[in-house]
Amino acid sequence: MNRMVKVNIHHQGVVRLIESAEGESLLDALRNNGFEVYSPCGGNGTCGKCNVMVKNEGLVPSCMYPLKESIDVILPDRREAKVLVEQHQHTVILPLMPGECADLSVFPHGVAVDIGTTTVVLYLVNLITGVISETRAFLNPQTRYGADVITRIQFTTTHENGLIILQKELINELNKTLSDLCQFAGITENEIIKITFAGNTTMLHLLLGVSPKSLAQAPFRAQFLEEKSFMESNSGLRAFHRQR
Ligand code: FES
8 A cells, every 4th residue: 555645735824734645646635635726737747737836845736746755735825717607698588488397396497507618507497487597607617627628538538537526526516506596596406397408529428427538539439419318317416307
């Protein structure tokens, strides 16, 4: 078993001690302990954005820094992500076309989700009136593992459980936002009877936990391109069980 190395993390005025296996990258050690480090190239050592201050050594790229001995690390202040949350102002109001599932709930709602590589936007739609009741957006949490689709695909191939990590990051944030939307609208998650996702091919593969590896290798084929419908899913997404 690898020797454990102590790392003192100085962040926002607090010092926290973590222990990680010798040889692990500082970036992975920080991430595994809940610290966010901006790493747009996905830890490939090419973007130079994951720098952190190591006491007595200066700035180092955390993804290229294998842990060898106890160190003190000073993390930069958290980056504030600016997320577009007012998209609904520009949304075209379409005439309502009631679907067959509208009688499954007293207050049937649907959610349309646009999974962007950077920003994820959720629209809560009242399926009786067709009105978009609320719009919420968040920074795609997968950006921590790579700013673009190629680095995220690489992450799934170079890290054990990389695919599961990226899927879970997204699902967890979706669940949180779905809860917020339900609270806002005064409905339960059971009142969300349909969720529709749109996104680029890589984002949809990651959402479903399907390996996107073939998208980055000749002949660049997707595992699926057709629309998929689920009545239930073990993906961990709440309200999925009522999806049609
Ligand atoms: S150089 Fe470390 S994440 Fe890009």
